[in-house]
Amino acid sequence: MIAIQDVSKVYGQTTVLAEISLTVPAGTTLSLIGPSGCGKSTLLRVVMGLITADAGQVAIDSEVMTPHNRLALRQRMGYVIQSGGLFPHLTAHDNLTLVTRYLGWPAEQECRRIGELCSLTGIDQDLLARRPGKLSGGQAQRISLMRALMLDPPVLLMDEPLGAIDPLVRYELQNDLRSIFRKLGKTVLLVTHDLGEAAFLGDRIALMQEGRVIQDGPVRELLHNPATAFVEQFVTAQRSPLQDI
Amino acid sequence: MQGVITVLALCFSLLSSVALAQPLTIGSKLYTENVLLGHLAAQSLQDTGYPTVHNEQLGGTRILWNALLSGSIDVYPDYTGTITEEILAGQGIGSRQDMVAALSAFGVGVTGNLGFNNTYALGMRRAQAEALGIETISDLRGHPDLRFGFSNEFMERQDGWPGVSAAYGLAPLNVTGLDHALAYRGIASGDIDVLDLYSTDPEIAFYDLVALVDDQQFFPDYDAVFLYRQTLPPEAVAALERFAGAVDETAMIAMNAAVKLDQRDDAVVAGEFMRSRFGVVSEQSVSGLWPRFVQNTLDHLTLVSISLGMAIVVAIPMGVLAAKVRALESLLLGVSSILQTIPSLALLVLMIPLFGIGALPAIVAMFLYSLLPIVRNTHSGLRQIPAPVMESARALGLPNALILRRIELPMAIPSILSGIKISAVMNVGVATLGALIGAGGYGQPILTGIRLDNTALILEGAIPAAVLALLVQGLFDLVEKRMR
Numbered sequence: 001m002i003a004i005q006d007v008s009k010v011y012g013q014t015t016v017l018a019e020i021s022l023t024v025p026a027g028t029t030l031s032l033i034g035p036s037g038c039g040k041s042t043l044l045r046v047v048m049g050l051i052t053a054d055a056g057q058v059a060i061d062s063e064v065m066t067p068h069n070r071l072a073l074r075q076r077m078g079y080v081i082q083s084g085g086l087f088p089h090l091t092a093h094d095n096l097t098l099v100t101r102y103l104g105w106p107a108e109q110e111c112r113r114i115g116e117l118c119s120l121t122g123i124d125q126d127l128l129a130r131r132p133g134k135l136s137g138g139q140a141q142r143i144s145l146m147r148a149l150m151l152d153p154p155v156l157l158m159d160e161p162l163g164a165i166d167p168l169v170r171y172e173l174q175n176d177l178r179s180i181f182r183k184l185g186k187t188v189l190l191v192t193h194d195l196g197e198a199a200f201l202g203d204r205i206a207l208m209q210e211g212r213v214i215q216d217g218p219v220r221e222l223l224h225n226p227a228t229a230f231v232e233q234f235v236t237a238q239r240s241p242l243q244d245i
Numbered sequence: 246m247q248g249v250i251t252v253l254a255l256c257f258s259l260l261s262s263v264a265l266a267q268p269l270t271i272g273s274k275l276y277t278e279n280v281l282l283g284h285l286a287a288q289s290l291q292d293t294g295y296p297t298v299h300n301e302q303l304g305g306t307r308i309l310w311n312a313l314l315s316g317s318i319d320v321y322p323d324y325t326g327t328i329t330e331e332i333l334a335g336q337g338i339g340s341r342q343d344m345v346a347a348l349s350a351f352g353v354g355v356t357g358n359l360g361f362n363n364t365y366a367l368g369m370r371r372a373q374a375e376a377l378g379i380e381t382i383s384d385l386r387g388h389p390d391l392r393f394g395f396s397n398e399f400m401e402r403q404d405g406w407p408g409v410s411a412a413y414g415l416a417p418l419n420v421t422g423l424d425h426a427l428a429y430r431g432i433a434s435g436d437i438d439v440l441d442l443y444s445t446d447p448e449i450a451f452y453d454l455v456a457l458v459d460d461q462q463f464f465p466d467y468d469a470v471f472l473y474r475q476t477l478p479p480e481a482v483a484a485l486e487r488f489a490g491a492v493d494e495t496a497m498i499a500m501n502a503a504v505k506l507d508q509r510d511d512a513v514v515a516g517e518f519m520r521s522r523f524g525v526v527s528e529q530s531v532s533g534l535w536p537r538f539v540q541n542t543l544d545h546l547t548l549v550s551i552s553l554g555m556a557i558v559v560a561i562p563m564g565v566l567a568a569k570v571r572a573l574e575s576l577l578l579g580v581s582s583i584l585q586t587i588p589s590l591a592l593l594v595l596m597i598p599l600f601g602i603g604a605l606p607a608i609v610a611m612f613l614y615s616l617l618p619i620v621r622n623t624h625s626g627l628r629q630i631p632a633p634v635m636e637s638a639r640a641l642g643l644p645n646a647l648i649l650r651r652i653e654l655p656m657a658i659p660s661i662l663s664g665i666k667i668s669a670v671m672n673v674g675v676a677t678l679g680a681l682i683g684a685g686g687y688g689q690p691i692l693t694g695i696r697l698d699n700t701a702l703i704l705e706g707a708i709p710a711a712v713l714a715l716l717v718q719g720l721f722d723l724v725e726k727r728m729r
């Protein structure tokens with residue numbers, strides 16, 4: 001479970017996060033959505049402990065994050081970002097094993113885990129010898145997901161994981177991600193700007209505006225019972241392919 | 246950091262102990278007569294049973310005098326006028342007794358006059374002087390449009406141009422400083438009209454020059470002597486004193502002419518004088534091109550590799566600190582930038598009071614000089630790592646030291662390597678200046694070549710230095726290509 005309580009963050013004169021409280025129950029997926037600059041990525045970084053909040057706290061499975069347990073807690077969370085997250089000088093294989101090496105996993109355990117994750121994410125083992133520069137966008141994001149899952153963390157944090165992927169591959173990856181989330185029972189906090197993706201992958205959606213959560217609930221609630229005019233505007237601003245024909 | 250300092254201190258002390266373990270060291274100034282006198286001292290000391298090293302053409306008076314005071318050299322030839330008017334300037338020294346006492350206060354002894362007076366004079370082409378009716382220095386007052394070219398030391402010395410121009414009220418329009426050997430070429434080609442002469446220069450006769458009469462008796466006597474550290478054993482002092490009154494003007498001009506005009510080896514010419522004057526027979530072999538080339542190459546590579554190696558060990562941690570600790574960033578980058586703005590020649594000379602002469606001060610100067618490119622490139626290499634990569638690394642829960650070692654430094658390597666390349670190529674060039682303070686290397690033949698007006702010798706140093714710079718550049722380019 002992820003519990004975010006009264007988290008605030010101010011940069012200079014700008015309030016980026018204003019007393020945000022959100023809970024993601026264990027085994028469910030919450031999609032964070034909102035316009036650019038609404039603070040959704042900042043919130044994800046606060047949960048990861050990459051940014052320290054000015055006020056409030058974050059708890060992972062009821063363990064409150066402090067400067068002392070931050071490194072250990074990060075190993076209980078997988079982190080996937082839009083692109084560029086893989087280390088370009090290491091092969092895909094070495095990207096995967098950087099943490100397990102550090103933790104001193106025996107080789108056969110490492111090997112077994114990589115095998116499991118390859119079949120889970122549909123990655124051909126031969127690709128693992130390549131460096132990220134030699135992988136397609138979709139392959140690179142699958143490897144990123146594998147790296148996030150190496151330690152089998154209970155929590156996954158994803159920041160626009162499919163933002164830079166072309167539509168066909170993206171469609172396929174969305175399907176794969178949903179089945180992986182269901183199969184593994186992970187607690188997922190997912191940042192996206194695409195309402196369709198948010199609804200497809202998330203059990204609930206939290207819509208943010210200017211550092212605040214405006215509405216938090218199932219997608220139907222946002223569509224049929226928008227809390228504010230902004231929510232209504234946001235959920236209807238989705239273009240259907242047939243709209244103007 | 247502590248460890249790095251210890252290693253450096255070890256390197257320095259090792260090098261300086263090597264320098265101190267040397268036998269009696271003779272120094273000489275940049276021009277041929279002084280080099281010849283240095284050879285005479287060395288051969289006489291060897292004949293008396295002392296192993297010697299002759300650090301030829303180290304520089305001007307100041308460098309030799311400071312090297313003598315610091316113990317980097319034990320003996321060097323100088324002239325009484327230079328001692329009283331330049332080294333002990335302003336002390337109002339009137340007699341030899343005064344001079345001996347004043348030198349003794351520095352722990353320096355002086356031999357009797359060797360037998361010739363190599364005074365300064367102002368010279369012109371005979372034809373031009375006669376055409377313009379110039380016989381004395383005073384006559385120059387009427388010709389401010391003549392072009393004056395003086396050796397760099399003469400330009401600065403109290404008994405040189407500043408004193409002469411004040412005493413005679415000369416204010417010519419065009420005065421330049423240049424190397425003494427080059428000044429002769431300048432006057433022969435007509436690029437300059439007036440130059441400073443040493444009265445024992447064989448070029449005076451060779452180029453048909455005339456020394457203008459010093460009608461106000463401005464220039465003092467410049468009797469040649471040896472200056473030595475008083476810690477020298479009495480037998481060694483006796484080996485120097487044997488030259489008192491033994492080298493007359495004719496003999497000195499003849500030796501100068503044999504080297505400068507006939508292009509003969511200076512050690513051999515000095516050896517011939519030792520045999521004819523004292524019956525001392527010594528083997529003065531002229532080292533061949535190859536052994537000389539190999540020695541210069543070894544010296545040069547030693548200078549470059551040690552200084553560069555130390556720079557890498559120190560500069561990479563400095564660059565990491567500059568990138569990681571905001572409080573140190575401008576300090577570390579600033580210090581290494583300032584070091585780089587000091588002209589390399591000046592930096593070399595600044596090292597002499599601290600480290601004496603020879604390889605050590607050259608290596609330290611080159612080390613300081615190579616810091617900036619490596620510090621700056623390490624810093625910028627680390628700073629240029631994309632934010633998403635750093636975020637992913639931190640998100641993995643890895644400790645900072647591991648992130649630095651496995652992610653940041655490997656990603657910064659291309660940048661660091663190109664910094665090392667810049668330093669290495671630069672060092673190959675700077676090392677040629679090392680010869681000026683006795684460090685050897687490819688600068689040695691260049692320096693001798695300039696002194697003897699010998700283009701082949703200059704090329705013997707210049708070509709390998711250029712080739713080495715290209716090789717180093719090519720080697721690094723190859724490594725960079727491999728890594729891509």
